[in-house]
Structures are given as C-alpha cells and as structure tokens.
Amino acid sequence: MRGALALLLGLEEDIEIVAQVGDGDAILPTALDTRPDVALLDIELPGRSGLDAAADLRASLPECRVLILTTFGRPGYLRRAMEAGACGFLVKDGPVEELAAAIRRVLAGERVIDPALAAAALSAGPNPLTQRERDVLATAVDGATVADIAAKLHLSPATVRNYLSAAIGKTGTRNRMEAVRAARQNGWL
Numbered sequence: 001m002r003g004a005l006a007l008l009l010g011l012e013e014d015i016e017i018v019a020q021v022g023d024g025d026a027i028l029p030t031a032l033d034t035r036p037d038v039a040l041l042d043i044e045l046p047g048r049s050g051l052d053a054a055a056d057l058r059a060s061l062p063e064c065r066v067l068i069l070t071t072f073g074r075p076g077y078l079r080r081a082m083e084a085g086a087c088g089f090l091v092k093d094g095p096v097e098e099l100a101a102a103i104r105r106v107l108a109g110e111r112v113i114d115p116a117l118a119a120a121a122l123s124a125g126p127n128p129l130t131q132r133e134r135d136v137l138a139t140a141v142d143g144a145t146v147a148d149i150a151a152k153l154h155l156s157p158a159t160v161r162n163y164l165s166a167a168i169g170k171t172g173t174r175n176r177m178e179a180v181r182a183a184r185q186n187g188w189l
Contacts, residue, residue, distance in 0.1 A: 001092075005040075005069075008096045015100060024048030028056045036064055038103050041086075043070045043077055051080050058085030065106045069099065073117045076127055076187025088112035127188045128170040136163040137180050138189050 006017045018034040021027055025047035031039055039057055041050035048056070054066040067088040068081045081089050087106045090099065091114050102112040129137070139149045146164070150157045164176050171182040183189045 005096070005099075009040075009100060009103070012100045015103060022046070024050060024053050027053040028060060031057055031061050031064055035061070038065045038067055038107055040067050040069055040103070043068060043072050043081075051077070051084050054081060054084040054086045067103060067106050067112065072187065073114060074185065074187030075117065076183075078113065078117050078187070079127065080187065089117065090114050091117065127186075129167055129183060129188050133163050133167040133170070134183070134189055136160055137167050137176070137183050140164070140176050141180055141189075143177070 002020055002022065006020050009015050010017045018036050019030045021030050022045070024045035027039070027041065027045075027048065027050075039054075041053055043050045045053075050068060050070070054068065057064050057066055065088075066081075066084075066086040067090065068077075068086050069090050069092055070077065071092050073091040078089050088102055088111060090102055090112065105112050127134075135153060136149055136155075139152050144152070146157050146160050149155070150160045153160070155163075164179070167183070168174070168176060168179045171179045173179045173182050180189070
C-alpha cells in the first residue's frame with residue numbers, strides 16, 4: 001500500500017517523495033536525514049506508532065507537518081493525533097487526488113480533518129482514561145497477568161489492580177479484556 005501510494009503521489013507535479021519507511025522506529029531518523037516538508041504517517045506500524053512518531057517529529061523537527069492517513073478512523077485516535085501535533089487526519093478510503101490536495105493544504109498551514117470523524121470525535125468526548133490506566137491496559141492486551149503487568153511497569157500488583165478496576169469502570173465493561181477492547185475501539189490505546 002505504501003509503495004503504491006508513493007507512486008501515485010509522485011505523479012503529482014508539485015509533490016516529491018523523499019523517503020519511505022515501513023517501521024515506526026525509522027520515522028524520526030529518516031526524517032532528520034531527509035527533512036521532509038510533510039510526513040504522511042499511519043497509526044499502526046511495527047515499532048513506534050504513527051502517533052508516537054508524530055510527537056517525536058513535533059519535538060525534533062517542528063517544521064515538518066504531519067498528516068495521519070489511516071484505516072483506523074476512531075475518534076480517540078483523532079484526538080491523540082492532534083495532541084501529538086498532527087496537522088491532518090484522514091481515513092484511507094478517499095481518492096489519491098483528495099490526499100494530494102490535503103497534503104498541499106497541510107503544507108499551506110491548514111488543518112485537514114475527515115469531516116465524519118471530526119463529528120464523531122466531538123460527540124464521543126474526551127478519553128476518560130488516565131495515562132497510567134492506558135499503560136496498564138496496553139500491557140494487558142496480550143492477556144498478561146497482574147504480576148506480569150506490575151513487573152513490566154514497575155508497579156505493585158495492588159496498584160495494577162486499582163488501575164485495572166478504574167479502567168473497567170470508566171469503560172463500562174465487565175473485565176480487563178473487555179476494557180482493552182473498548183479502549184481500542186475508541187482509539188484510547
């Protein structure tokens with residue numbers, strides 16, 4: 001998908017593709033080397049997520065504008081992308097001409113957000129989970145035990161249980177796996 005998109009965007013007279021990476025850990029070093037005007041990022045990547053990479057770019061290369069292009073059009077992801085410094089957020093189902101226009105608009109200093117997703121984000125409200133609750137849920141994704149989560153996050157098992165209980169209550173679910181699923185569906189993780 002990345003190669004095809006780069007090929008299509010490269011056909012635009014005013015767009016030059018300076019780099020492509022398939023791993024989130026390679027985004028910042030590649031951007032520091034190539035100095036792009038706009039970085040087009042997906043959210044879910046091997047290594048660092050596109051959301052984390054967007055925050056890295058804002059801190060280390062603030063002149064590079066970030067446009068998130070993803071199949072995961074979730075309100076929580078939109079909020080997190082904007083908090084990370086992204087200038088745009090689009091879902092991958094649009095034509096390449098619209099993407100090229102969005103890149104130009106972001107480069108011109110505008111914010112570009114998928115309208116349906118923007119409306120959904122406004123109605124969904126803010127993420128109710130604290131950063132620590134998100135950390136605990138993210139560590140629980142693969143079915144880790146309370147002891148595993150505690151060891152990985154350097155917390156006591158009782159503290160982990162408290163965070164899990166709070167996250168379960170805030171997501172309106174019955175157990176931690178349902179809480180993980182709800183948090184992912186809302187883009188909170």
